[in-house]
Amino acid sequence: MVIVFDLDDTLYDEITFVQSGFKAVAKHLFETYAVPISVSYLFMLEHLQLGRGKIFDDTLQHFGVFSKKEVVRCVTVYRSHVPKIHLYDDTARCLQRFSNVPMYIVTDGNKLVQKNKLVALGLYQRVKFCFITHRYGIKNAKPSPHCFLKICEREKTEPREVVYIGDNPHKDFVKIKALGFKTVRMMRGYFKDVVKSSEFEAHFQIRSLDELNNEFLSKVFEAQDV
Ligand SMILES: [Mg+2]
CATH class of the missing domain: 3.40.50.1000 (HAD superfamily/HAD-like)
Known part of the structure; x- marks a missing residue:
């Protein structure tokens, strides 16, 4: 057997991994653009239903810090963070x-x-x-x-x-x-x-x-x- x-x-x-990744991205946005962690984190959670691929685009646009490069950076932070799961x-x-x-x-x-x-x-x-x-x-x-x-x-x-x-x-x-x-x-x-x-x-x-x-x-x- x-x-x-x-x-x-x-x-x-699996949702706990997604949450953990969003927290890492929120921390990155705070450190880079001083966007309050809990505000961007909640925004990402609320937008989860709209499709994961576009979440970072929407988030960066919402907080006025959008660029294609920054989307790539957020994806990298999300994928490489040490997950708390x-x-x-x-x-x-x-x-x-x-x-x-x-x-x-x-x-x-x-x-x-x-x-x-x-x-x-x-x-x-x-x-x-x-x-x-x-x-x-x-x-x-x-x-x-x-x-x-x-x-x-x-x-x-x-x-x-x-x-x-x-x-x-x-x-x-x-x-x-x-x-x-x-x-x-x-x-x-x-x-x-x-x-x-x-x-x-x-x-x-x-x-x-x-x-x-x-x-x-x-x-x-x-x-x-x-
Ligand atoms: Mg499965």
């Missing part, structure tokens, strides 16, 4: 419970950002290997099974002996499920209310990693493909 986890919204609350309590318990089982992480996203998160959460010490898919080329990001097949190689095992726990039904399960990997959907975070066809849906759903115990996993590994 091999357990593979997604990172964002599966092992910790924590594992969910049930994640810590789960990693402890299965410490004798080979565990991996497969996560998409900016290489530097994902690495900073993994370091801040202490995950490099707690799992065998963390695959940041973008290190293997954008085409090998999820839903590509590339990194999952690499795990099979490393563990000298078959997809049916590997379970993936993720939260995004748009990309986490569809391709690996077709290859025989077992899949479990974590029903929390941004995608928790998304309903997809059975092709995209995981074999099982959970609301907390506390549900992931030996009894549950034997059910997962016995399950025939749907």
Whole structure:
């Protein structure tokens, strides 16, 4: 048995990373332009719904300090800051419970950002290997099974002996499920209310990693493909 986890919204609350990044940018805006930290921070939080890509443009424009160069600087501050984030309590318990089982992480996203998160959460010490898919080329990001097949190689095992726990039904399960990997959907975070066809849906759903115990996993590994 091999357990593979997604990172964002599966092992910790991704919004806490975004908040942590906004705080770092707010601090930068204070140090550079004397914009009060709490004012720009609240502005960014309120504009989160409008799409992350444009938030720094809007913020800099709002405070009268916009330039393309400054947007790039804000993105750099956001991506390179040391995040103040924590594992969910049930994640810590789960990693402890299965410490004798080979565990991996497969996560998409900016290489530097994902690495900073993994370091801040202490995950490099707690799992065998963390695959940041973008290190293997954008085409090998999820839903590509590339990194999952690499795990099979490393563990000298078959997809049916590997379970993936993720939260995004748009990309986490569809391709690996077709290859025989077992899949479990974590029903929390941004995608928790998304309903997809059975092709995209995981074999099982959970609301907390506390549900992931030996009894549950034997059910997962016995399950025939749907
Ligand atoms: Mg996720």
